[in-house]
Amino acid sequence: MKKKRPTLQDIADRVGATKMTVSRCLRTPESVSEGLRERIFSVAESIGYIPNRAPDLLSRATSRSIGVLVPSLTNQVFADVIVGIEALTEPAGYHLMLAHYGYSPELEERSLASLLSYNVDGVILSDHHHTPRSLRMLETAGIPVVEIMDTYQAPLQQAVGYDNVRAAFDMVSEMIRLGRRRVIYLGVRLDERTRQREQGYRQAMEAHGLTPVALHSRQRSSYSVGAALLKQILNDYPDTDAIFCTNDDVAVGAYFECQRQGMDVPDRMAIAGFHGHDVGQAMTPRLASVITPRQAIGEAAAKMLLATLQGETTNERVLDLGYRIECGGTL
Template sequence: MNKKRRPTLQDVADQVGVTKMTVSRYLKNPTRVAQSTQEKIAIALETLGYIPNRAPEILAQSTSRAIGVLVPSLTNQVFAEVLRGIENVAGQRGYQTMLAHYGYQAEVEEERIASLLSYNIDGLLLSESYHTPRTVRMIETAGIPVIEMMDSVSPAIQQCVGFDNTAAAYEMVQAMITQGYLHIAYLGARMDVRTQLKMQGYELAMAEAKLTPLAMTTNDASSFSLGASLLQQTLAKYPYVDSFFALTMIWPQG
């Protein structure tokens, strides 16, 4: 399919019979042109299917009114909810979000960040606290606000918003022990840094209660089918298990 030529400001101006500057003023603030002209320009924009070209504005002002968001997974419901919140707040303030997915791979995250920065984004929201040296250098050079999500304890480039993964896991397992569960199995997938921190919390709570940790982990991506497999493997190896401490989104339904 051949890429079609996009209608320009001059095309719109020619159809309405005004200057290109008048159309530009309308696009920035319709009230800056006469009411009758507003209506004509609106019709011309609709008829021609005009798509604004923000490249000159981005180059001139070094701003894009866009925020880059990087998530490691598009199937994990946790990140779906995070994205929903980001877009809701950003949209209210006139910002667009540019989403990138990197599959828990630091090198892929580096590539995605380089691409996003090339669009002069105004900020970055990252899901990781650990990055390649080149990623850190690029962010420092860009000089834009950066927030790392999902972890409030690990060292941050600038700011972080999240929670203490180790402490959260520790308190959840401790609550299970208090309820009388003594053979708690830990099910973990991906085994990224946050998953390992949660496992540390689990092991700490088990050790303090003088209980034996029962872990079943894999580097495979989390899924319902993986959850079923880990569950079966755990019951086969530890038939006396009385409870499970599992990561989000690895449980089968039913």
């Protein structure tokens, strides 16, 4: 027996006008006579009117909302990206609809369907790989799409990010330049970007005639996993002199394990991570890492999407925001 929430009609009844007039008053107050306007606002306030987007959703198939699909919310990287996106969409009056899919394309498909069923005006996607069905849906929905985090592959429409392969290549090359020869790659999960970084790592190793060795954990990324992987290295490849980790969590976890083993970093073991998160930058020695412009990526993606929604057309399809190699004290 919950009471229905107030509508424009309820306001109209109380001030003796039609809901059309009330609608006008709330949208363009100056188009309504002063006395009426004041009464309408006062009644709206007193009965606690809350705008209702449902009719808009229905009649104009527009929701003033943007769907954002990220693989994981617990991954700090995407939290930063989202902050960047919202910094632009919120002032523009767009509501963000977030969904995460745990790195599974099937779940991405379901989440996408859910977002589209709410008539989102545009979507931001975090992976390049989508199911055929997802692609179909995006096509029939006919809304703007921006893909983020990677510039390596051809985008559906537009993309913002950096080149994961090249970033990994550069970091590993730097390690080799500094004299490391037995560099191992540490990965977790098997998402796209982890594979791309591995690819860059392999290219760098092979370019210098070195043999690439990659270790993976199937668990989700964590400090503990980094520690466990380092133990495995000491066991299986005891003469390793450097590790390049797919992210900072793993790198810092591995560093903790080095400490426990009394293994000097970087003399005996060099360590590099990816993304340049605060943990690594706050510890001593400072963690070597590829610093990525996560928040800027979010902002740029939102900017692109909003521009397209406002009808602007551009022929710039891919925006590369680059990265920075931070050597820190662990190389």
